[in-house]
Amino acid sequence: MSKKKLVSLALGTSLVFSASFTGASAFAQSSDSITSKMDIHQKVMNIDKKGPSFLSGKLSKGIVKNDQDVKKFIKDNKELFAVDPHSELTLLEKTTDDLGMSHYRFTQSVDGVPVDGAIFIVHTNKKNEVTATTGQLYKEASKKVTKTKSKINQKSATDLAWKHIGLSKADTLKGAQNEFSIDAKKDSKVENTTEKNDLVIHEKDGKFTLAYKVQLQFIEPYGANWQIYVDAKDGSIVEAFNAVTDAATTGSGYGVLDDYKTLNTYSSNGTYYLYDVTKPMNGVIETFTARNGSSLPGYYSTDSNNSWTAYSQAADVDAHAYAGKVYDYYKNTHNRNSFDNNGATIRSTVHYGSNYNNAFWNGSQMVYGDGDGSTFTSLSGALDVVAHELTHAVTERTAGLQYQYQSGALNESFSDVFGYFLDPGDYLMGEDVYTPGISGDALRSLSNPSKYGQPEHMNNYVNTSSDNGGVHTNSGIPNKAAYNTISSIGKAKAEKIYYRALTVYLTPTSNFSYARAALLQSAADLYGSGSSTYNSVKAAWDAVGVY
Numbered sequence: 001m002s003k004k005k006l007v008s009l010a011l012g013t014s015l016v017f018s019a020s021f022t023g024a025s026a027f028a029q030s031s032d033s034i035t036s037k038m039d040i041h042q043k044v045m046n047i048d049k050k051g052p053s054f055l056s057g058k059l060s061k062g063i064v065k066n067d068q069d070v071k072k073f074i075k076d077n078k079e080l081f082a083v084d085p086h087s088e089l090t091l092l093e094k095t096t097d098d099l100g101m102s103h104y105r106f107t108q109s110v111d112g113v114p115v116d117g118a119i120f121i122v123h124t125n126k127k128n129e130v131t132a133t134t135g136q137l138y139k140e141a142s143k144k145v146t147k148t149k150s151k152i153n154q155k156s157a158t159d160l161a162w163k164h165i166g167l168s169k170a171d172t173l174k175g176a177q178n179e180f181s182i183d184a185k186k187d188s189k190v191e192n193t194t195e196k197n198d199l200v201i202h203e204k205d206g207k208f209t210l211a212y213k214v215q216l217q218f219i220e221p222y223g224a225n226w227q228i229y230v231d232a233k234d235g236s237i238v239e240a241f242n243a244v245t246d247a248a249t250t251g252s253g254y255g256v257l258d259d260y261k262t263l264n265t266y267s268s269n270g271t272y273y274l275y276d277v278t279k280p281m282n283g284v285i286e287t288f289t290a291r292n293g294s295s296l297p298g299y300y301s302t303d304s305n306n307s308w309t310a311y312s313q314a315a316d317v318d319a320h321a322y323a324g325k326v327y328d329y330y331k332n333t334h335n336r337n338s339f340d341n342n343g344a345t346i347r348s349t350v351h352y353g354s355n356y357n358n359a360f361w362n363g364s365q366m367v368y369g370d371g372d373g374s375t376f377t378s379l380s381g382a383l384d385v386v387a388h389e390l391t392h393a394v395t396e397r398t399a400g401l402q403y404q405y406q407s408g409a410l411n412e413s414f415s416d417v418f419g420y421f422l423d424p425g426d427y428l429m430g431e432d433v434y435t436p437g438i439s440g441d442a443l444r445s446l447s448n449p450s451k452y453g454q455p456e457h458m459n460n461y462v463n464t465s466s467d468n469g470g471v472h473t474n475s476g477i478p479n480k481a482a483y484n485t486i487s488s489i490g491k492a493k494a495e496k497i498y499y500r501a502l503t504v505y506l507t508p509t510s511n512f513s514y515a516r517a518a519l520l521q522s523a524a525d526l527y528g529s530g531s532s533t534y535n536s537v538k539a540a541w542d543a544v545g546v547y
């Protein structure tokens with residue numbers, strides 16, 4: 001699970017640069033008069049000169065064995081630290097560890113108001129010599145905050161913070177009031193919403209502001225740990241961010257057929273993504289939206305509150321949910337980890353093109369059009385279509401069936417057959433998204449290929465060079481053989497046989513006769529040569545004239 005990060009969303013900004021001094025000689029050449037009293041081994045300065053944030057070496061001359069000694073040490077080096085230890089630093093705690101080192105933890109404050117994040121720690125060794133100082137002091141804080149009297153009170157600061165995020169405390173408690181809720185549950189809900197409010201000095205871009213630091217933590221309607229700094233003089237929002245970032249989340253949404261479903265999503269910096277990190281993959285399942293035509297992969301599908309309810313999000317919802325279902329099917333039924341059996345990322349892009357009546361596997365990802373509204377609606381709305389396309393990816397990594405003539409028709413047929421295995425309610429393909437205005441209609445049928453213009457016996461094989469040699473036409477023949485097989489031996493055995501044939505026996509140039517042999521061999525491996533299962537497969541192909 002270590003790679004489960006939204007790498008492309010993460011932003012790393014390094015505020016510090018590091019310089020290493022290897023001892024007295026390097027140091028002696030330095031013209032840094034400020035640190036000339038010290039023998040510095042390592043120094044990290046904040047780039048914007050807030051003060052040193054990491055300093056180590058032999059830093060003190062005399063003995064430093066209590067907080068008063070530490071303050072004297074800081075005062076002795078006031079050019080470097082630039083704070084008045086007596087008025088600005090408060091000892092929070094002193095600890096001594098197993099190595100005999102002591103750690104003095106201070107916070108900086110101005111007129112008794114803490115500077116947010118200004119924690120400064122002085123470390124001494126067993127011999128009571130200062131060996132390091134760490135943390136952050138703000139050099140100019142006391143000079144830059146002139147008046148530290150607040151004009152607005154704590155209560156109104158909290159109200160302003162809620163207003164800023166467009167919620168009230170009551171909004172975060174909704175949902176407990178359902179018919180099953182009892183008072184105890186309401187109480188646990190109350191506990192899950194926390195308001196904290198502290199007066200602090202807030203630093204941003206070198207500007208120091210007396211502010212209320214309001215922390216709002218809640219679970220509903222979305223997971224949040226808002227940190228909101230409200231200017232104590234005028235009530236304006238100085239800074240606000242949701243510190244709940246980068247977590248796997250569960251959302252929900254409505255699909256193309258307006259059906260409700262839960263979704264594995266990801267929250268990063270207050271935005272939700274169709275990004276599923278819950279599978280035991282090397283990669284993830286991720287869904288994009290092509291905002292403008294045909295550039296791939298497009299943009300991450302996002303939502304502000306993890307309830308994917310917008311009409312425009314329905315195609316995204318289904319592509320994501322169904323990719324997860326197909327993944328689960330191959331993993332649970334065939335122990336295959338993604339299309340490459342190595343846990344590869346399954347990426348989908350929806351809203352491809354304009355009125356585009358198709359879906360395809362582009363060699364590395366799934367792509368779905370929205371249809372023109374009469375021939376098709378958004379194609380990701382059909383689980384069998386999603387399964388069909390992802391099975392092409394499996395075929396590509398296994399049998400490698402060439403996409404022309406009989407091997408091409410087998411390529412199509414295996415995708416349809418696995419479409420059935422994933423969506424076994426009927427033998428129709430694409431019925432959920434095909435001709436939305438006509439009910440009961442479909443693209444193809446395994447049980448009745450001729451209804452949709454496909455041959456279902458070799459006597460009617462279409463000898464053509466169009467459609468790559470009739471791959472979408474002649475697939476009716478092996479499809480009918482699959483129907484004969486499934487209806488005779490049942491789905492559970494049939495899917496084992498078909499998966500074994502696809503991944504073990506079929507090769508790029510396999511034709512129909514070869515497929516019959518491959519399926520029979522798989523049936524023999526699994527259920528015995530001459531078993532009733534074996535004989536059913538044989539009869540299934542006899543019936544369509546393939547020997």
Ligand SMILES: *[C@@H]1O[C@H](CO)[C@@H](O)[C@H](O)[C@H]1NC(C)=O
Binds near residue numbers: 176185190192219
């Ligand atoms: C509050 O949080 C606890 C622990 O995270 C959880 O068990 C409980 O269900 C939550 N209450 C509600 C109402 O969400």
Ligand SMILES: *[C@@H]1O[C@H](CO)[C@@H](O)[C@H](O)[C@H]1NC(C)=O
Binds near residue numbers: 011241269
């Ligand atoms: C996090 O979200 C805030 C507010 O939406 C935005 O201003 C900020 O740039 C985002 N940060 C990152 C790292 O995306």
Ligand SMILES: *[C@@H]1O[C@H](CO)[C@@H](O)[C@H](O)[C@H]1NC(C)=O
Binds near residue numbers: 292293
């Ligand atoms: C879509 O792409 C075309 C060509 O790349 C460009 O001219 C157009 O401005 C884009 N439209 C939007 C809404 O981004």
Ligand SMILES: *[C@@H]1O[C@H](CO)[C@@H](O)[C@H](O)[C@H]1NC(C)=O
Binds near residue numbers: 296297347362363364
């Ligand atoms: C498929 O989509 C990916 C983007 O996810 C793109 O990099 C690649 O070039 C596309 N492949 C083809 C064959 O168009």
Ligand SMILES: *[C@@H]1O[C@H](CO)[C@@H](O)[C@H](O)[C@H]1NC(C)=O
Binds near residue numbers: 304305307
């Ligand atoms: C989520 O946000 C959408 C608008 O983006 C809004 O219509 C919907 O009501 C919100 N849902 C919840 C549960 O807050």
Ligand SMILES: *[C@@H]1O[C@H](CO)[C@@H](O)[C@H](O)[C@H]1NC(C)=O
Binds near residue numbers: 361396397399402403
């Ligand atoms: C199978 O069919 C798909 C198109 O649906 C094609 O992209 C692929 O090249 C064909 N062959 C293999 C080996 O997947």
Ligand SMILES: *[C@@H]1O[C@H](CO)[C@@H](O)[C@H](O)[C@H]1NC(C)=O
Binds near residue numbers: 461463
């Ligand atoms: C298809 O047509 C070609 C040439 O017209 C012929 O040689 C071949 O035997 C035909 N195949 C079938 C299966 O009918």
Ligand SMILES: *[C@@H]1O[C@H](CO)[C@@H](O)[C@H](O)[C@H]1NC(C)=O
Binds near residue numbers: 511513514
């Ligand atoms: C199918 O392939 C086999 C070789 O695997 C070959 O002997 C046979 O003639 C082919 N049949 C057709 C109809 O192309």
Ligand SMILES: [Zn+2]
Binds near residue numbers: 388415
């Ligand atoms: Zn296909």
